Amino acid sequence: MDDLTEMLKGTLEGCVLEIISGEETYGYAITRRLHELGFTDVIEGTVYTILLRLERNGLVQVTKRPSGVGPPRKFYALNDAGRGELAAFWTKWQYVSSRIDKLRIDKLKEGGR
Amino acid sequence: MDDLTEMLKGTLEGCVLEIISGEETYGYAITRRLHELGFTDVIEGTVYTILLRLERNGLVQVTKRPSGVGPPRKFYALNDAGRGELAAFWTKWQYVSSRIDKLRIDKLKEGGR
DNA sequence: GCCCACTACTCGGTGATACCGTATAGTGGT
DNA sequence: ACCACTATACGGTATCACCGAGTAGTGGGC
Numbered sequence: 186m187d188d189l190t191e192m193l194k195g196t197l198e199g200c201v202l203e204i205i206s207g208e209e210t211y212g213y214a215i216t217r218r219l220h221e222l223g224f225t226d227v228i229e230g231t232v233y234t235i236l237l238r239l240e241r242n243g244l245v246q247v248t249k250r251p252s253g254v255g256p257p258r259k260f261y262a263l264n265d266a267g268r269g270e271l272a273a274f275w276t277k278w279q280y281v282s283s284r285i286d287k288l289r290i291d292k293l294k295e296g297g298r
Numbered sequence: 299m300d301d302l303t304e305m306l307k308g309t310l311e312g313c314v315l316e317i318i319s320g321e322e323t324y325g326y327a328i329t330r331r332l333h334e335l336g337f338t339d340v341i342e343g344t345v346y347t348i349l350l351r352l353e354r355n356g357l358v359q360v361t362k363r364p365s366g367v368g369p370p371r372k373f374y375a376l377n378d379a380g381r382g383e384l385a386a387f388w389t390k391w392q393y394v395s396s397r398i399d400k401l402r403i404d405k406l407k408e409g410g411r
Numbered sequence: 412g413c414c415c416a417c418t419a420c421t422c423g424g425t426g427a428t429a430c431c432g433t434a435t436a437g438t439g440g441t
Numbered sequence: 442a443c444c445a446c447t448a449t450a451c452g453g454t455a456t457c458a459c460c461g462a463g464t465a466g467t468g469g470g471c
Contacts, residue, residue: 341459
């Protein structure tokens with residue numbers, strides 16, 4: 186799949202919040218999870234900028250823990266503000282995606298005139 | 299619905315392409331159509347920016363016609379490149395939205411542990 | 412005749428976001 | 442000693458939607 190960066194703007198952060206909400210985790214693992222999900226072109230640097238932003242905006246609780254296989258990891262967990270932000274994200278996503286899907290379905294219904 | 303601007307990045311242009319593909323139309327009418335579709339906060343200036351970009355990128359054919367109720371209108375129609383871009387947009391949208399929905403559904407399935 | 416509302420388009424500048432490249436650093440294998 | 446893998450940080454860039462102000466044409470109320 187070719188370049189998705191523009192379409193991911195405004196949604197990638199929500200995806201990261203969702204991943205964090207599932208379990209306390211860290212940047213390197215989040216990147217691999219995104220790759221598994223199909224977002225194969227998302228690069229580590231992007232994930233770290235999002236995580237630093239989440240921290241700066243007070244949406245996460247951060248805990249540094251030693252790794253055993255490399256440098257220490259920064260584990261992220263959502264706080265109340267983060268859970269609120271995640272809920273707001275899904276509300277927005279539902280709103281936007283349903284309307285875009287409708288625009289597409291209406292077109293398909295015409296039967297390609 | 300509060301601010302959707304970030305989430306619309308990369309998709310609003312596709313919506314405009316879709317609207318144009320339905321019928322030859324012009325900026326002011328496209329703006330009203332977007333409002334009808336639920337994107338009530340999209341402002342005229344944004345639509346015109348997109349239209350100028352489409353023109354600059356050679357995705358549309360432009361015809362100026364007198365209006366009768368105001369200044370002349372610039373009517374936009376997709377050319378072959380524009381139809382290709384629209385098809386690519388829907389492919390991307392399908393790819394991204396299905397994966398994001400999956401992320402959400404997987405979470406709901408857990409039953410809010 | 413004059414202002415105003417509605418229609419219709421343009422353009423310079425702003426803010427947010429994902430991406431790129433590079434740097435730093437810990438662990439373990441050869 | 443070198444390299445691969447793990448793990449994070451940071452300055453700079455491109456793109457996009459948005460903002461604000463400006464320009465114009467038509468028609469209605471006073």
